[in-house]
Amino acid sequence: MSKAILTDVTKCIGCLKCVSACKQVHNLEMDVPRIWDRNDGLSAENWTSVIRRPGDHYVRKQCRHCLEPACASVCPVGALHKTEIGAVTYDITKCLGCRYCMMACPFGIPRYDWDKTVPHVEKCILCYDRIKTGQQPACTEACPVGATIFGDRDELLEVAHKRIKENPAKYIDKVWGEHEVGGTSVLYLSDIYLDFLTYPTRPGDKPLPKETAAAMESVPFAFVGMGGAMLGLNWIIRRRMKMDKERGNKKESADE
């Protein structure tokens, strides 16, 4: 059963309880402020953050736990992994620190321990250890107003659509995460557009791993094809050289 989180932007009061709950549960330390990039609040020590938008809108940012995650598809050692239950987890023992996942994530989620001698990738793991044992994530548990809730993805989608139907004036008629990049396990309902959560070029609805799939599938063909082409070329050239030689020999014998 695929689990998910639904965040209702209209309900969030920006209290940051989810942020501190997450920090507590995952033993994240105090953050050393960066001279760059303070605007989304995520960092190696903050797996989730609350972005304040004009007009007292608070938008929680965290890993979207894509149904077909780009990060997991590019990791050369499979350190990132989409589990059955919905969480995209990180295996600290496999990672080699290439940071390809950070480059590939369309939401810019994974962060890095730049200051550490033994650095790791840091991102929300949907509290995998907790949801495995039937608990809910620390952040949804901590939310005092139920702005961010946890449940089965299908049910949450139903809830979301019901809320829109009941209150069409309040919401934009869109559930963020329903179709984006092939669907995500973190859904948003909102009264403002949430495009700022990703890059200026929208990733669209096509799952990102599909972008590389065609190229990756043609790899064996390119391999064998190149080998074949080279062998063929070699055969033709050799044959031609042999024929030239024979012709030369014949010419020589004719000359005699």
Place this chain on the structure above:
Amino acid sequence: MNRVQNTKLILWFLTGFAAAVALNRYVFGLGVTTNLSDRTPWGFWIGFDVMAGVALAAGGFVTTAIFYIMKREECHPMVKPAVLTAFLGYLAVVAGLLVDLGLPWNIWHMIIYWNPHSPLFEVGWCVMLYTTVLLLEFSPVPLEKFSRYARIRDFLMKFRFPLVLLGIMLSTLHQSSLGTLFLIMRYRLYPLWYSHILPVEFFISAVALGLMMVAFESLASHWLYRREPETHLVAKLCRAAAWVLAIYFVAKMTDITVSGKLGLIFDGKWQSNLFIVEVLVSTIIPAALFFVPKYRGNNKVQWIGSSMVVIGMVLNRIDVGGLAMLDSTASYTPSWMEIAISLGVVSAAVLVFLFAIENFHVWDIRPEDPESLPHTLPSFDYSSRTWLGIPSVASLTKHTLAFVLSFALGMALMSGNRLHAEGIDQITVKPATVVDSLCDTLCINGNRDDQFVEFSHEGHISRIGKDSCRVCHHLSLPGDKLSSCWECHTSMYKEVDFFKHDWHTSASGANLRCDDCHTPGVTRTAQSAKKCTACHPAYKFLADEKNATEKYYIPSYVDAMHKLCVSCHTVEAKKVKDKPNLAQCSTCHRIGTPPELKAGMKWDVTLPHFDNVVLPDVGQAGK
């Protein structure tokens, strides 16, 4: 002046410098050494060391294809140097990766943990296999020296052709897969560089670059050893490269036109200009030059054209690898340390290359470095009046010196830790501001970022009682009654020297001598000094109540505030039933723009006087 010797000297210098910087990177981490960030996780090392490195090493598979597959016998003199360059190039790529990877000791994980969906996985495997193939292709050359290994050599020579074929097949894969790496980043890469045929473009340009790198290397090494340049042969390479570049250009432009990005080229953004420069340097100008037979047979033009392709294509790889990003807020320029390490890796590779051509039969006639021969003539440096030993020893000494000195220089320039590198250990705390008319609420925001704390005096006093003042105002400056936190905890993140030695010893300050505080004859430590209370009796309550030894270094502002507030809040959180989250960040911290600051407001309300608080009086400074 000896060309070879001087070049080597420079190369040793760069290598030594890079070694020191690399040490810095391993001890302190990536943050100190690089300008990489969460926004730009890949940078110069990936673009230059890895992507450009692999492309530069393409000469190996291109030349072997020309010689073994297409049977162009005249190319024979190029094959061995090209294979050697490729092999060293791949070793340099691996060395670059070992610096760039966050956990380099896990690099072998790709062998046991598989993710065949990942282009990087494929590139990794291909590079591993191809480096092995190159080693096997090249090893007959050094093995030639040792008759002992003749059988191994014969064995390897027998499998020449399949090895070469395998090498070409592997190269095709990973040269193109380096382009596949970026297919998933449509939203990141600037559209002029992003293309669905990126893998094809990468492969074609690698072939062109491979040809030109072989040409460039032949020109450079012949110049270095003062040999007659292989102009005729290089001209042939140039002609081939011109055609490949033309194909590359057509493919690239067709793709850009078809996907409707043509307008982007001339829109005047810096990315567009970068693109124009890149295409001109890497493709248009050299191809145009080399299509003219007169030019491509000219040594000077060969120099210009081949170095243009090399520089242009390297620029292309760096652009794709991290420079040409769409998000203009994510700006990245490599730090000097990143560049130093890359230069060092290249220098080391060149040194090995020079060593190999001097000692093995890479060229048909082995060049000799005059100074490395064991001449009998001693050399004497007249200016310093030192005898430098026989030339070979003298050059060894010089190289070692160059390495050691530059290593030392690198060590001296190390920046130590991240806080220092970013300049944030010098952030001076700015005072809290008063934000309401009653002078009750403070906006505490020592470094003026967007995470501030609102503190209500009234709220705290009403809950905890009048005793609460002294909890926070635990000590005041001499002569002051209620000093604010920032007045002593002056640094945001760094410990503060609270006892100001400078002030206490200066003539305009307290004018004390060391012995006035420190017991004479004993090592001068905090323990051997007088207590503060000896001169400032009013400080007493601190020592009495907390039973603490007085400290000369006090915590940073952040640590002090957190310790003070959180320790109390934690205790209170357990007592007060309805406030389980009292000790959490969000209880105090707010994000966003702080409430309007009432600048210029003063504490003009009369402060309540509490009998049980002994406020420090003017200390009796001096003896």
